[in-house]
Amino acid sequence: MFTGIVETIGTVVEYIEVDESDVGGYGSSIVITDCDIILEDAHLGDSISVNGTCVTITDFDKQKFKVGVAPETIRRTNLSRLGPGSKVNLERAVAGHVRFGGHFVQGHVDTTAEILSITPDGNAFTFWFRPKDADVLRFVVEKGFITVDGASLTVIDVDEQDKKAFSVMLISYTQQKIVTASKKVGDTVNIEVDLMGKLLEKQVTLQIENQLKGQLGGSLHDYISKIVDSKLSQLTQ
Known part of the structure; x- marks a missing residue:
């Protein structure tokens, strides 16, 4: 970790x-x-x-x-x-006695991403990255965590429709501490999305699957059935 x-x-x-x-x-x-x-x-x-x-x-x-x-x-x-x-x-790897300054990073890279653009903003730079596997964007949220070449960064923006990319900002201090700052448009970086997002998706998916199977009282299944019945009724009137 x-x-x-x-x-x-x-x-x-x-x-x-x-x-x-x-x-x-x-x-x-x-x-x-x-x-x-x-x-x-x-x-x-x-x-x-x-x-x-x-x-x-x-x-x-x-x-x-x-x-x-x-x-x-x-x-x-x-x-x-x-x-x-x-x-x-x-x-x-993190030791038990140190302060946890970033976020939980496994070191298990999800995909690579191409640098689409680098734009100056004062003494900072905004980087846009397009993941090779666009599916990982469902785990990338504005102001959420993202790991770029091992560096914990904050997501500034996400564009899942047109660019299929996300952006981060590198402040002056960070530019001196990580290799990403020296990279150019077209270069690639390693991306690891926030583990918490993947865990949450799995739990929600299991919850929905269990409800559909009737293992949690069938409430979601009943709700969907009512919607389907209502729509069918409207179509046959």
Whole structure:
């Protein structure tokens, strides 16, 4: 679990594509440096967020660490686009004794998104993002949480009809702390929607399904039946 508060920006020094014959399946490994601040208490097997993707430390020293990237992660995220010199947002898994400054972030990327526009607003910038999977927009709400390349941000606006996109604003301080500020129109970012929205949808769906099956008294089923009967009655008059 993470907070979406980026601790530091690291630099990719090596991206290694793993051959199927080496590990029994396709995958990759990434070596990242310039991140000694987050390696002071590192251990093998620790979870770490790289551009919002929860991956596992498989090797490290005082200056750099290595993570493995599974095929599903490659398909779902923008990590395969990284190469030597790429900058990445980094955050250690949350500890119990720290303040929770962002929101609950799993590090389970839902989809990537393309940057549609970047517009200055005073010393801030407004970014519009179009998700590759437009279906995730149902979880994106104005003034709600969104995770962009691992950074917890606030949604400014959502356009599900025309743009099929959402926007966030990066203030001056945030611009200095995350890699998104240096990206350009057409670049991609990793997106994780708010977990609470997905949990709420599941509970509401189960509630409706149970009511339709009559397991909760059949109230919703009866209500829908009355509407259908009423409409049929009007049509036959």
